Amino acid sequence: xxxxxxxxxxxFSLIFNxxxxxxxxxxxxxxxxxxxxxxxxxxxxxxxxxxxxxxxLIYCFTVSDFSNVAVYQNSHTTKPLIYKISGAWGNHEGxxxxxxxxxxxxxxxxxxxxxxxxxxxxTVFFQSILILIFLIFLILTSNPFDQIDPxxxxxxxxxxxxxxxxxxxxxxxxxxxxxGFSLVFSFALAGLVTxxxxxxxxxxxxxxxxxxxxxxxxxxxxxxFWAYYELGWGGYWFWDPVENASLMPWLAATALIHSNIVxxxxxxLHSWTALLxxxxxxxxxxxxxxxxxxxxNSVHAFANDPYRGVYILSTILLITxxxxxxxxxxxxxxxxYGKYSFFQRDNFILINNCFLIxxxxxxxxxxxxxxxxxxxxGKSISVGxxxxxxxxxxxxxxxxxxxxxxxxxSWNKEDKFLQxxxxxxxxxxxxxxxxxxxxxFFDYKDIILILGLLFSVYLIVSIIFDWITQKKLxxxxxxxxxxxxxxxxxxxxxxxxxxxxxINAAMKVGDEIKIQEFIIKFKSINKIKKENxxxxxxxxxxxxxxxxxxxxxxIRKYDRPVQFTSETSIKTNFIVDYYFAINLSxxxxxxxxxxxxxxxxxxxxxxxxLLIAFGGIYQTFRxxxxxxx
Amino acid sequence: xxxxxxxxxxxxxxxxxxxxxxxxxxxIYNNLQKNVVxxxxxxxxKNLTDTPSNKIRLGGLVKExxxxxxxxxxxxxxxxxxxxxxxxxxxxxxxxFVEGKSAVVEGVLKDKxxxxxxxxxxKHDENYMPPEVxxxxxxxxxxx
Numbered sequence: 001x002x003x004x005x006x007x008x009x010x011x012f013s014l015i016f017n018x019x020x021x022x023x024x025x026x027x028x029x030x031x032x033x034x035x036x037x038x039x040x041x042x043x044x045x046x047x048x049x050x051x052x053x054x055x056x057l058i059y060c061f062t063v064s065d066f067s068n069v070a071v072y073q074n075s076h077t078t079k080p081l082i083y084k085i086s087g088a089w090g091n092h093e094g095x096x097x098x099x100x101x102x103x104x105x106x107x108x109x110x111x112x113x114x115x116x117x118x119x120x121x122x123t124v125f126f127q128s129i130l131i132l133i134f135l136i137f138l139i140l141t142s143n144p145f146d147q148i149d150p151x152x153x154x155x156x157x158x159x160x161x162x163x164x165x166x167x168x169x170x171x172x173x174x175x176x177x178x179x180g181f182s183l184v185f186s187f188a189l190a191g192l193v194t195x196x197x198x199x200x201x202x203x204x205x206x207x208x209x210x211x212x213x214x215x216x217x218x219x220x221x222x223x224x225f226w227a228y229y230e231l232g233w234g235g236y237w238f239w240d241p242v243e244n245a246s247l248m249p250w251l252a253a254t255a256l257i258h259s260n261i262v263x264x265x266x267x268x269l270h271s272w273t274a275l276l277x278x279x280x281x282x283x284x285x286x287x288x289x290x291x292x293x294x295x296x297n298s299v300h301a302f303a304n305d306p307y308r309g310v311y312i313l314s315t316i317l318l319i320t321x322x323x324x325x326x327x328x329x330x331x332x333x334x335x336x337y338g339k340y341s342f343f344q345r346d347n348f349i350l351i352n353n354c355f356l357i358x359x360x361x362x363x364x365x366x367x368x369x370x371x372x373x374x375x376x377x378g379k380s381i382s383v384g385x386x387x388x389x390x391x392x393x394x395x396x397x398x399x400x401x402x403x404x405x406x407x408x409x410s411w412n413k414e415d416k417f418l419q420x421x422x423x424x425x426x427x428x429x430x431x432x433x434x435x436x437x438x439x440x441f442f443d444y445k446d447i448i449l450i451l452g453l454l455f456s457v458y459l460i461v462s463i464i465f466d467w468i469t470q471k472k473l474x475x476x477x478x479x480x481x482x483x484x485x486x487x488x489x490x491x492x493x494x495x496x497x498x499x500x501x502x503i504n505a506a507m508k509v510g511d512e513i514k515i516q517e518f519i520i521k522f523k524s525i526n527k528i529k530k531e532n533x534x535x536x537x538x539x540x541x542x543x544x545x546x547x548x549x550x551x552x553x554x555i556r557k558y559d560r561p562v563q564f565t566s567e568t569s570i571k572t573n574f575i576v577d578y579y580f581a582i583n584l585s586x587x588x589x590x591x592x593x594x595x596x597x598x599x600x601x602x603x604x605x606x607x608x609x610l611l612i613a614f615g616g617i618y619q620t621f622r623x624x625x626x627x628x629x
Numbered sequence: 630x631x632x633x634x635x636x637x638x639x640x641x642x643x644x645x646x647x648x649x650x651x652x653x654x655x656x657i658y659n660n661l662q663k664n665v666v667x668x669x670x671x672x673x674x675k676n677l678t679d680t681p682s683n684k685i686r687l688g689g690l691v692k693e694x695x696x697x698x699x700x701x702x703x704x705x706x707x708x709x710x711x712x713x714x715x716x717x718x719x720x721x722x723x724x725x726f727v728e729g730k731s732a733v734v735e736g737v738l739k740d741k742x743x744x745x746x747x748x749x750x751x752k753h754d755e756n757y758m759p760p761e762v763x764x765x766x767x768x769x770x771x772x773x
Contacts, residue, residue, distance in 0.1 A: 380668040387664035
């Protein structure tokens with residue numbers, strides 16, 4: 001029954017959408033924009049109808065209505081309630097509904113902000129075209145309310161690896177980020193079409209870029225955190241194509257934030273900002289395609305229906321083609337060039353923009369090349385982490401250097417005072433601190449490690465210096481926090497990559513082994529029976545010079561579908577993580593395979609990601625308050 | 630000259646961008662070539678003219694009853710239902726490594742019949758089969 005309501009709501013939102021586009025085109029033709037009421041009414045209706053449809057889907061999952069195909073395939077009655085609810089977006093169909101709902105939500109909220117009517121009109125118009133495209137996709141290829149008859153008695157269950165509290169919130173965050181960029185995209189097209197791509201455009205756009213960017217940052221962080229504690233390999237980033245898919249829009253959006261600031265401050269780089277706005281959303285779409293079409297093997301590839309892939313791919317090509325056509329026809333106005341000096345903040349931002357685009361192309365090539373090669377020659381290859389590390393690291397150092405100095409420069413050539421003062425104080429301080437660091441880590445004799453630490457510390461010192469001498473702290477606070485987060489992130493990543501330790505062994509209860517500086521004792525083993533799984537806990541005692549840690553990793557055997565997962569046990573003192581995972585093996589019944597990892601500064605990686613996102617969120621709130629004044 | 634001054638500067642900027650972009654692309658591509666790992670089925674290895682010295686991936690079914698342990702080293706057979714290859718692996722076997730099911734291993738070839746694996750790649754669930762393996766198996770089933 002509920003399924004019908006949901007289906008009906010979807011269908012009506014499609015009708016309203018068609019009506020919106022129809023009347024909008026009529027308005028554009030007659031060239032009077034006084035009929036915003038109808039557009040607004042349709043826009044609101046679409047949002048509420050989609051919301052109803054999404055809530056209905058959640059309801060179907062909650063009550064385990066197995067007459068619904070999506071519920072049948074992805075749920076089970078014995079699953080805890082929270083995972084029944086999250087199951088609604090833990091599958092292809094449901095996640096597409098969420099995708100469209102967020103498209104519509106952004107349009108809905110945007111229509112309530114203070115923007116000129118004409119810009120608003122076009123933005124809502126472009127946004128509704130996007131909604132239409134994806135609604136048709138949803139209804140034709142992946143309707144979440146498809147029915148099965150007769151109704152099955154039990155569902156197939158959700159992949160146990162996805163039954164995790166973090167994965168309840170990871171997809172919504174990621175989607176708010178990915179899909180959120182659609183609004184900047186539509187807004188950029190609106191700005192171009194109406195010849196309004198200027199400072200005032202940038203001012204409004206700022207909020208709509210930083211908000212999804214912050215949410216995407218959190219989404220990526222959550223995904224990475226999940227991979228760290230759930231997969232049991234001690235790593236947090238594997239350069240898996242799925243991870244790259246989320247990194248690409250992030251890099252593009254980071255470049256966009258900065259170029260937009262230049263447009264806002266100096267009325268420059270209009271074309272570049274417009275192009276990045278378009279490009280960021282296309283990267284989001286590409287990510288959606290990679291993840292959803294089944295060309296990649298991962299937990300995210302829910303269904304391998306080739307038609308879906310073809311539809312999304314042709315949609316991407318179509319959207320890219322039309323948005324670029326609009327960009328070329330309606331090129332934004334020329335930049336104003338005043339007096340020019342290399343040591344200006346906007347130049348440094350531009351340089352770092354180039355670096356970001358370079359990073360983006362490295363990731364893009366590494367992700368897409370294997371897929372294209374497979375499609376053309378049938379050869380299958382995989383691109384390992386070494387590719388990314390060797391190619392990114394040297395450029396990252398230069399990037400960090402420019403990032404340290406850029407914010408200390410002034411926007412204008414005339415204002416030389418700041419620069420001289422800064423260099424005189426900041427340079428010696430950071431040199432001294434960097435020398436201390438080199439001395440400290442000299443034992444490792446790895447030039448990459450030392451350079452990485454050097455430049456990240458350099459950045460951190462420059463930010464602290466900037467912070468102390470800051471006159472408009474509340475104005476720059478968001479930027480300072482985000483940049484600080486980035487500095488500590490790079491520092492933590494380098495320390496973690498070079499100072500981590502790993503021990504593998506096969507053990508039975510009572511065994512004690514001594515490897516490197518660690519003594520690992522296998523104390524006991526015990527079993528627990530839970531609602532939808534059985535769990536075997538191992539009790540281990542790890543001792544080294546500094547401390548003694550007790551860890552209890554486990555293996556779960558899920559009923560539905562039958563599957564084993566390793567649950568890790570992690571203890572942290574905020575400096576070092578002690579990380580333990582166990583495995584069963586078919587061939588050695590009497591022994592358990594244990595993996596122990598010593599992971600320094602993991603906590604700081606998570607904290608840094610939070611700082612980066614927090615800076616963005618602070619900035620969006622400040623922008624909102626500013627507008628109301 | 631045929632070109633006006635502004636066209637000339639634009640041409641200069643444009644060619645500079647093209648040169649920079651091609652250097653960067655060449656650099657990326659070069660690095661990519663060095664670091665990619667090719668996937669082979671046992672049959673592909675048999676058809677090779679010379680044994681590749683760099684890291685490769687090998688995938689197929691783990692032959693039933695072929696797994697043997699000797700000290701810390703496992704030896705098993707990976708098959709694509711047509712050709713077989715011995716795999717030696719030193720380390721811990723993952724949860725989902727089961728005889729008769731598919732597996733992908735990464736390492737180097739000692740010779741055409743013997744593979745030394747450094748990693749056994751983890752899978753997401755039991756019924757999952759890597760598409761490369763599925764393809765090679767399908768091909769051989771059809772040929773039989």
